[in-house]
Amino acid sequence: MSKKKTVFLTGATGNMGSCGLKELLKEPSKYNIVILARTSVKDKEMLKQYEGLDNLKIVWGDLINYNDVKTCVNGADIILHVAAFVSPEADYHPEQAMRINYGSTVNIINAIKESPNRDSIKLVYIGTVAQTGDRMPPIHWGRVGDPIKPSVHDYYAVSKIAAERAVIESGLRYWVSLRQTGIFSQHMVEINDGITFHNCLDNVLEYVSDHDSGVLLKNICDDLPEDFWGHIYNIGGGKKARLNTYQMFKDMFEVMGLTKLEYALDANWFATRNFHGQYYLDSDKLENYLHFRSHGTEYFTDLYKKNNPSAIRAAKIITRFPGGQKLIGSTVRKQFEKTARTEHGPLFWVENNKLDYIEPFFISKEARDAISPSIKDFKPYSDYDRVVHIDHGYDETKPESMLDIEDLKKAAAFRGGKCMSDNMTMGDMRTGLSFKCAFGHSFEASPRLILEGGHWCPQCERESWNYHEIAKRSEFFAQVWYPLHSQNEPSKVYPKKVNELEYT
Structure with a gap:
């Protein structure tokens, strides 16, 4: 029987981390788990359900405190560094994003180097698709090695790029960087921030579900071949998890019987550039190692239904009647328009002449003003299967x-x-x-x-x-x-x- 492994998991109260914790706890004979959590009311309440478990140790502290990190690294066989200060909060607090995302990663690296078993500890670092930034059509297919290009004002991506560089150049024997994509989760359904409209209507993401992300974290704790380590991978849900933004809104509104998007949204609320996203040419590589995929785009639709059951039932009835779609659309429109006018929303930028935001997200004020408000005039991109190859500048056919x-x-x-x-x-x-x-x-x-x-x-x-x-x-x-x-x-x-x- 193989030795029971000690897993240090960061971010156990976040989206991906909490799902990873649930999956790891399903196998108490294989894993002892250590998590580091802050003493916030929210985290205390969330972790209360796990108190008293024999194979779980909760350390109350902070990732930016080196001694707290060292306590958790001590005795660990594998470290799953999932914790991050993410957008949209990171957009408002760039200093905090860098302090947490970069600082915590350096703390973990240094703690590993000070460990007597430093050459056997495995570090799994979770990066982000945001590192490669805006990949709008026609260059919407990507792979690792493509240029690092964080979107303007995206300090989450900036901090994660610095952290990934630290991991790759750490000199550790065992490390891996997994660039996480957009996660279908309850958190995604609940976002109420101007960042919603940074996601261009023609933009794409190869999503992954929170559940599948948790399975990935558990499976990476298995004994993997040596050639897995020391590389960068893209996390993606594969073909069935690929979705463009326009289609996402169509699917979401059709659930409530609203088929006329023009009643709910204006096309010129949405940026036309400068938001991360791509379909992957290489995400199957990670799947072949970790076998974590089970969900596609239907997972998001199901979450949306679960989150709004009463409103959806009422809307489906009302939209059957003459004028019903317009009524429901008007109700939805008020909420979305309010969100688009928040501090990081495009309507706020335009109405306050915030050129340092208008220009990166729309090319220019004139280009933004030229966009027809009516979403009926929007012509969705259709050639999503066409791949534009990005040359990496050397002979990639060589081993x-x-x-x-x-x-x-x-x-x-x-x-x-x-x-x-x-x-x-x-x-x-x-x-x-x-x-x-x-x-x-x-x-x-x-x-x-x-x-x-690609650095x-x-x-x-x-x-x-x-x-x-x-x-x-x-x-x-x-x-x-x-x-x-x-x-x-x-x-x-x-x-x-x-x-x-x-x-x-």
Whole structure:
């Protein structure tokens, strides 16, 4: 019989973490679980149901407190780092997002390094699809290694990019970064924030359910082959979990008998750029290791029905009568329009001339004003099956064991920079090399970070969103910029309020 494993799970009171906890607790003979939770009323109440379980230890503390983290890492076989300060809250509190998301990750890495069994502890880091940012059609199919491109003002993504870099470059023997997609969950149904309208009508996401995310966390605690570790993967629910935003709203309203979207929504409430999302060319790779998928888009519809049973029953009756759809649509419209006028809603930006938001999300004020309000005039994108290939700038047909310094030099040149190192041990993806970016910044990075992670210059990343200028210099980045932007657009630079160096 195999040894019982000790699992340190962070974020056990959040969406993904709570589902992971439930799945792990189903196998008390296999796992001892340690969780770190804050002493908030909400967390205390949520975890009350688990008090007294023999295989669960609750440590009350905080991930940004190193001693609390070290207590939990001590004796752990595997660490599931799920906890994060997420959007929309992270959009309002960027300093807190960086302190929690980056700071907690560095604490965990350092605690592992101080452990006597550091070379056997496995770290599972949960990243995010937001790291690759806006991938609107026609470049809506992606894979790991594509350019890192957090959307302007998305400090959740900024903090997670810094944290993932720390994991990849940590020197730990066993690590993996899993970039989580949008999660179908009760939390998604309940969001009432302007971020709803950042999600462009033609945008796509390959979602995954909260339940399946929990199964993933349990299954990753099994004994996996050595070649699983030391890589980055995209989490996605596969073909049946792919959904565009326009279709999501159609499905949601049709549940209540509302088939005329124009009664409930205006097209110009929704951004046309600058929100994360993509379908995956490579998400089956993780599924083949972890076998976690069971749900598709119907899971979201079922959650919506469960969350609003009385309102849906009443609406389905009313919409059968003449004028009923208009009545129900008007009721829905009032709530959505109110949300679109909150601080991070597009109507608020337009009415208050917030150009630093209007321009990233709509290209320009003029472009936004040109959008017809009527959603009947909206022409949905239809060619979602067409794949536009993103070139990574080196010979990807070569096995990893055959990659050498020439591949890194080609990749660097494709990014508008230069690999300053002259030597590399063939197939060594861990040892850092010296690079210079197109703006003259010198930095060190491992081949894994560059080729598989899609990361590039840390100084450019931490200073600002300067995408027009980067695209002019980098063929690599231009592939995910110019399909969505004109080369004649004025260059816009948006300085970042925080960076990870403040929390090192």
